[in-house]
Structures are given as structure tokens and as C-alpha cells.
Amino acid sequence: MKNLLLTSLLFLSACSSSDSGGDFTVPGDGEVTYKITFDMSWSASTHPDGFPSNPHFSGIIGASHNVNVSLWQDMELASAGIESMAETGNKDLLRSEINTQIEVGDAEKLISGGGIGSSPGSITFTLPMNSSHSFVTVVSMLAPSPDWFVGVSSLNLMDNGVWIENKTIDLYAYDAGTDDGVSYESANQDSSPKQAVAKITSSPFLVDSNVVAVGQLIIQRL
Numbered sequence: 762m763k764n765l766l767l768t769s770l771l772f773l774s775a776c777s778s779s780d781s782g783g784d785f786t787v788p789g790d791g792e793v794t795y796k797i798t799f800d801m802s803w804s805a806s807t808h809p810d811g812f813p814s815n816p817h818f819s820g821i822i823g824a825s826h827n828v829n830v831s832l833w834q835d836m837e838l839a840s841a842g843i844e845s846m847a848e849t850g851n852k853d854l855l856r857s858e859i860n861t862q863i864e865v866g867d868a869e870k871l872i873s874g875g876g877i878g879s880s881p882g883s884i885t886f887t888l889p890m891n892s893s894h895s896f897v898t899v900v901s902m903l904a905p906s907p908d909w910f911v912g913v914s915s916l917n918l919m920d921n922g923v924w925i926e927n928k929t930i931d932l933y934a935y936d937a938g939t940d941d942g943v944s945y946e947s948a949n950q951d952s953s954p955k956q957a958v959a960k961i962t963s964s965p966f967l968v969d970s971n972v973v974a975v976g977q978l979i980i981q982r983l
Contacts, residue, residue, distance in 0.1 A: 792892075793924050794983045798885040799901065801877055801911075801932070801976035808973060810965040813905050813945040816880040819850030823899030823912070824859045825890055826868040832858065832898045833914050836957045839937045843900070843958070847910040847937035848949075850876070850902040869894035876901055880975075887983065895919040903975065907942025907950070909934050909961065913978055926982045931974040934961045 799821065805812040824832070832855070833843045842855030852873060862868035869891065877884055888897070900912030911932045918925055938956030940949065945965065962972050 792889055794887055794889045795918065796885060796887055796981045796983055797897075797899075798883055798979040798981075799877070799911075799932070799976060800883045800979055801880050803880045803903070803975035808965055808968060808975070810968070811944055811946075812965070815905065817904050818877040818880060818882075818911070819846070819902035819904060820852060820876040821872060821874050821884065821886075821899055821901045822846065822852045822855055822859075823872040823897065824862065824868040825870045825872070825888060825894045826862060826896050826898065826915075827894050828896065828915075829867040830862050830896065830898070831915060833900065833912075833958055835914070835935070835960060838955055839939055839958050843910075844908070844937055844939040844955075846900060847902055847906075847908040847935075848940055850904060855900075872897075872899055890918055890924075892919065892922075895924075899978075903934055905945050906934075907940035907944075907947045908937040910937060911935065911975055918980070924982060925980070928980040930978040930980075932976045932978055933972065933974050934966050935959065936961050 801818060803816060824830070833839060839847065840858055842858040845851045845854045856871065856873060859868055859871050863871065872886065872888065874886060875884065895918050897916045897918060898914050900910050903909045903911055911934060913930060936959050938958055939952050941952050942948065942950055966972055
């Protein structure tokens, strides 16, 4: 089990190796802590069409935030940070976008940690939440790929003012709309003009006439 100290005192534990970490923020009034797991099933057996020899996911990145933040949305153009993350796995631009939201008070905590070195695999982190920043956005590049990624956008962990206990979400591959490649190993082909972010409903994620999830996001209140 690999433990990483995340920015904003967020404690991350990954499943690949072992490292020392640190304390995370202790929840106070109106706060809870969640255990969040990326459980990725993406493999040659689940997605046999052209499956790559080195399947992996880049380091995760995201934030807890309020309703004013939209780091990415289906059918909207990707930000520069999402484009960079989806095409290269680099988190710098997206981290800068998140830090800007933290500075104005719309985001609370930056989530930034390791990825999955070989899929199938999983990674788990604990995330303190407060009622004024009850939304979670988190993403990771699916690799190799032109500009494909997985994640959730503006997921509210409160339901009618009450913290949810458990939730499991199927994760599907999304196209960032910034590269025209159609296969895992496609050469760089910048999209001009850029297209909106969209769920990929064709090969290699369409299997036997069904769009197959690449994994699940499992949320458990501690």
C-alpha cells in the first residue's frame, strides 16, 4: 500500500508500493471524511479491441469545491488544464486552475496523487469534506491514448443537505476533444477546431454492442 501526502493536508494511499505519509485535516462541525477508491477493471478481457501492451492511468487530480466550480463538463470544451492532463498526464495547468479556485474560496482542497501503474488496479484516498464545499471533481488520463480520460465532474456528496453514506459510479472513457486520434496508439493529431468533451461510445470501448465501463468510483463515508 502506497501512502502519499497530498496538497492541502490530504492523505492518499495507493496500492502499488509503500511510502510514509502524513496527517489529514480532522473533520470538525459540519465536516465528514470519505474513503474514495478508483477501482479500474480496464483490461484485454474487458476491452479486447486493440488493447495496448502498457495500460495505465496517470496521477489523479481534482478538488473538493462548491457549486460555482466546473473543471470539466460533458459536451463543453475542455480547459487548457484538462487538455494537458488528458493528452500527456501532466497536472501542472490543471493544478493552477484549481489553485485559482481555492484562492477565491470556491474550491477547498486540491486532490493530487499517484496513478495506477498497470491496469487493472486501484488507488484509494481519504478526503475531508465540509458542507460549504460538498462537490468533488477528480480525473485521470487513460493511457496510452490520444486525449482520453476518466473521472467525475461536480459530484455532490450531499443529498438534500445530508451527507451520503455510500455511492458507486461506473467510470467510462471520455474524449477531451483536443486530439483527433481514434485508437490507443494514434499519433498526435491536434483537433482544429477543438471539440467538446464527450463520452466515447465507439470502439475500443464499444464491446458487443455495449459501451463498457473501464472501472468504478467507490465512495464510502468514514
